Amino acid sequence: MTRRIARVVLDSPLPQLDRLFDYAIGDEHAGSVASGIRVRVPLRSAGRVVDAFVIDTADEPDDARALSEIDAVVSAAAVLPERLYTLARRVADRAAGGVSDVLRLVIPKRQVRVEKAWLAARAEESAAPAMIAEDRVEKAHAILDTYEGLADVIAERRRAAAEAIPRLHEDGHPEWARLLAAAATATLGTGASAIVVVPDHRDLDQVVDALVGLVGEDRVVRLDSRQPNPERYRAFLRTLDDEPCIVVGNRSAAYAPVRAGLIAIWDDGDGLLAEPLAPYAHARDVALLRQEGEESALLFVGHTRTTDVERLVESGWLQSITARRRLLPRVMLDSVDDLERRGQRLPSRAFLAARQAAKEGPVLVQVARPGFAPSLVCDSCRAPARCATCAGPLGAAHRGAVPVCAWCGRSARAWTCGSCGADKLRLAGSGSERTADELGRAFPGVRVIVADGAHPVNKIDARPALVVATRGAEPRAEGGYRAVVLLDGSRMLQAPELRIAESCLRWWSNAAALAAPRAPVHLVGVDGPVARALATWSQAAYARAELGERAPLRMPPTVxxxxxxxxxxxxxxxxxxxxxxxxxxxxxxxxxxxxxxxxxxxxxxxxxxxxxxxxxxxxxxxxxxxxxxxxxxxxxxxxxxxxxxxxxxxxxxx
CATH class of the missing domain: 3.30.70.260 (ACT domain)
Structure with a gap:
């Protein structure tokens, strides 16, 4: 006697259920149960029915053991192909987590109408997909040829870390976006799909714009956390088709179930690529596991190099790629002594450069924090002002405003200092709005633009302007900024984080890459190795030195x-x-x-x-x-x- 059984993985966060379970396939589901579909199965120990995915089906030669039967088939759509389950299992095992937690991040919530339309379209006979025009592929290879050996890495499906050219191209796209678009297009020209992973929606928009100019909209699949559920599910189903495409998305796009010939990640040091939910797998680690299992090309692109990637380069796992002709920003260091002697936030050299550049076009001023005054201190003893309820830091929305706690949001109308008993506060920090207020008076007649989390700005024109932006929120300027001033560097470096210097170098390098050719970039009030790395544009060497310092102390990523x-x-x-x-x-x-x-x-x-x-x-x-x-x-x-x-x-x- 034989019977048909299905091996399923349960959609459950309980760690003791993180394994495959066997269920008998009843006669009513004999022709509808297949690998990858959603089903509902009973849990005898819990007395309830739970969701599950079918991983495999088989014939069991002996029906002596007692097996529960599948309760219902939810859908005929095979949304969990074998390659996706294998990747999810490897990621979960490496992170000591459960595979259902990984699948919950990857497979969107089911949308019935979208799924029915997709199944109907697959049932119809369709013509073979049109090949990419030869001139598009040649254009992509022309971009790749500006980097030594990169075209061979993609063609031979090897692994590499590429240093992007820090500039904006004549067509308005940043060079890093053009590089990723060219690599994906060249891969698509070979008949394989490509995956491009970026940290946030601003980067996603830039890559999509660059891709549309090369391959058109039909071949680009966008997986965006901001998409409505139906649109996101429709995009996910598109990645299940056999027709090659280019998937562009946030960190979960690394799992896209296409037959990938290339996996590319932009700016892997960005914290948005680290998954905040269990099992907390970083997109970089997912890409490494996937490349090893599927033997696709792997590409890390950035203006800087993280210590994680540099460790792989030193071990020979990744090949280092640089441009044939390096075009670097003109970085100048304004000393701490100059700031202290003049008692002002903006040194005279940086101020004069910004004032001259503001006559010709936009000027970027990068600051550490948003708001007006993110921190307040006691006017008498200079002790940090803290909330009486939760001990959080107090800040001010504008000059003369009631202090508000940054943690709990409560107002501190009758504040008194816990150290000396005084009741007067002093502005101790300058956020983006206060900096814009102060510099606006120093640059009369120049428009001032604030760009931060509360005031998002993606792009500005080439007219004169003073753009005050927090790190990571800098908008692109048409033709590039005529000058870039990086403030609050010493304050950024004081954060109690192991990788803060590495992060600061990444923030400053990304801002410097927005400058126009030969435009001055001033780093204010910072010296030491990280400042020299920016001035000489030797980020890879800095990452190498960081690894050397962490190894004796057994600090990550050396362990x-x-x-x-x-x-x-x-x-x-x-x-x-x-x-x-x-x-x-x-x-x-x-x-x-x-x-x-x-x-x-x-x-x-x-x-x-x-x-x-x-x-x-x-x-x-x-x-x-x-x-x-x-x-x-x-x-x-x-x-x-x-x-x-x-x-x-x-x-x-x-």
């Missing part, structure tokens, strides 16, 4: 870091599971209590070599499952585990 949170007993049991792995003596940091932030919670960090990644992630995942099963057996306890594990923490609190 991987796992973060374990839970009760004291739960964390210690998870650490006990690692004892047999022979990790270095200083591998474990903690556990330490987090009672001030989370009462009853403890945290430990585990630093381990990349070669031990598979064993460490498997051991920690087993500890999470054991903790969940133990809670389930205890009467009255929730089935959800209180133990959480996160691997590859970008900013571990060492």
């Amino acid at each position: 991987r870091v796992a973060q374990i949170d839970g009760t004291d007993k739960g964390v210690r049991r998870a650490l006990d599971a690692l004892r047999d792995l022979a990790l270095p003596d200083d591998a474990v940091l903690g556990p330490v209590s987090r009672d001030e932030e989370e009462p009853g919670r403890f945290r430990a960090l585990v630093r381990f070599p990349y070669a031990e990644g598979t064993r460490v992630s498997a051991a920690l995942r087993a500890a999470v499952v054991a903790e969940a099963m133990g809670r389930r057996r205890r009467r009255g306890a929730s089935a959800r585990t209180t133990l959480s594990v996160r691997l590859d923490v970008i900013e571990p609190d060492l």
